[in-house]
Amino acid sequence: MRSSARLALVLLLLLPYLIWLQRIPAWSLPAPGEWLPSLLHAVFQAALSALSSLLFGFILFVAAQGWTTPRARRWTELALLLPNMIPPLFLVLGLLSWLAPFPYGLGAVIVAHVLLNAGLVAVALDRLLHAKMGGMAETAWILGGSRRAFWRRIAWPYLRADVASLFLLVFSLCLTSFSIPLVLGGQRLVTLEVTIFEVIRSEGRWDKALLFAALQSLFLFMLAWSLPRPFAPGTQVSRRHLPFLSVRGLSGLVFLPAFILLVGWVIGVSQALQVGNMLSEIPLFEAVISSLVLGLSVGLLHLMLFLWLALVFPNPWLERFLSGYLAPSPTITGFAMLLLPDNGEIINLLKLTVALTLISFPLLCRWMVHSALNSLRQQISVARVLGATWPAVAFEIVWPQLAPQLMRASGLAALWASGDFAISGIVTSQWQTLPLLMNELIGSYRLEAAQLLLLPLMLVGLSLYALFVGATRYVTH
Secondary structure (H helix, E strand, O other): OHHHHHHHHHHHHOHHHHHHHHHOOOOOOOOHHHHHHHHHHHHHHHHHHHHHHHHHHHHHHHHHOOOOOHHHHHHHHHHHHHHHHOOHHHHHHHHHOOOOOOOOOHHHHHHHHHHHHHHHHHHHHHHHHHHHHHHHHHHHHHOOOOHHHHHHHHHHHHHHHHHHHHHHHHHHHHHOOOHHHHHHOOOOOOOHHHHHHHHHHHHOOHHHHHHHHHHHHHHHHHHHHHOOOOOOOOOOOOOOOOHHHOOOOOHHHHHHHHHHHHHHHHHHHHHHHHHOOOOOOOOHHHHHHHHHHHHHHHHHHHHHHHHHHHHHOOOHHHHHHHHHOOOOOHHHHHHHHHHOOOOOHHHHHHHHHHHHHHHHHHHHHHHHHHHHHHOOHHHHHHHHHOOOOHHHHHHHHHHHHHHHHHHHHHHHHHHHHHOOOHHHHHHOOOOOOHHHHHHHHHHOOOHHHHHHOHHHHHHHHHHHHHHHHHOHHHHOO
16 A cells, blocks of 8 residues: 555656656657757756855855854844745846846856855754754864864764755756746756757757756756765754854844845835836736635645655655655646646646646755654654554654644745746646736836735735644644
């Protein structure tokens, strides 16, 4: 029974590729000259973005150690994770407000990726260091060791495997990024996702696009399997601080990414208000309802899949697969749903819900759920020895303890889905969500009107996130 459930979960995650294999009538392998330059350029962009994110993230981590009280630590972590929690459209519009004309291209994409991921790197380093080396750092501080000696002789040899896994996570996010390069890349195809999109849209080469996506997934899968262990930043927020590792004068840097986003949004909204009423012809109410329904559907489907995963956990083969299978290609997933038969408002909603879930589920599972499940491995083993059934383990051991974590991950998926415009634009044109309206306004050079729609979009996303997090108290009693 559990073997069939594990196989069904794997097949569901591989669904976009299975759909494409059935729908493509003929295959022709592209010459190396057609795909090798795109792959090298995408790898160069992702590597530079990941290295820059790790470097700036380390600076933010050092800056965060200057905040000592538990309340300050909570606020700094929220500020660091804010760019990674909000939909990419917030980041894009925030950056577009700062410069006019905006310098589209490779540099803009790298800057956006650094702002998006540096805070995640800082929080991951903070949790790793406190979980694995907090006592060592305090001992080195008491014995009078220098910061440089601690990082070079103790921390780096002990944490370099974790840093390599963290680099792979950020690298994969930058390599498979679609929304940000689609808007900020200009005429440059800076990721394989944008290349795949252009191949399908301009050439109609479905087989070539699928081979590009398979090449990208295989490349990431091989990198993940080459690492000794998957990235697991831990489930607990660090409340301690290590002043030994802080640098005076850097503590304010933790708010820099959030400051850039929020001030950029304020600039855009102020410019929009000066222009006047620009939303009279926009179906705002229908777009808000569509965004709410879509986000709620994606969040509920994530919750169902997390419970499904809890039923079949632990299993070494499945864990290894999930550690290597980071996420399917967003472009391939979107067009795979488009290839399915039947159309209609409800059918398109289901297709879009499945597409967005398949894209974000592996990331959220790797980031927030896998390490939480691992923390219960010993309890699960004891329960099984005492004769507990697998459903009893899932709903009486795993769910009561991990419900807050699973609901938070589902709420984050709902927030991301409510702000998606790239995949939604591929799968359906009948669901006119707020991000799709904003993307149309950006394309018609009505940036101020798009900025003004950020407010209802923010309210929709935060409401969905609060709904899932707030529901935890009711579903666990």
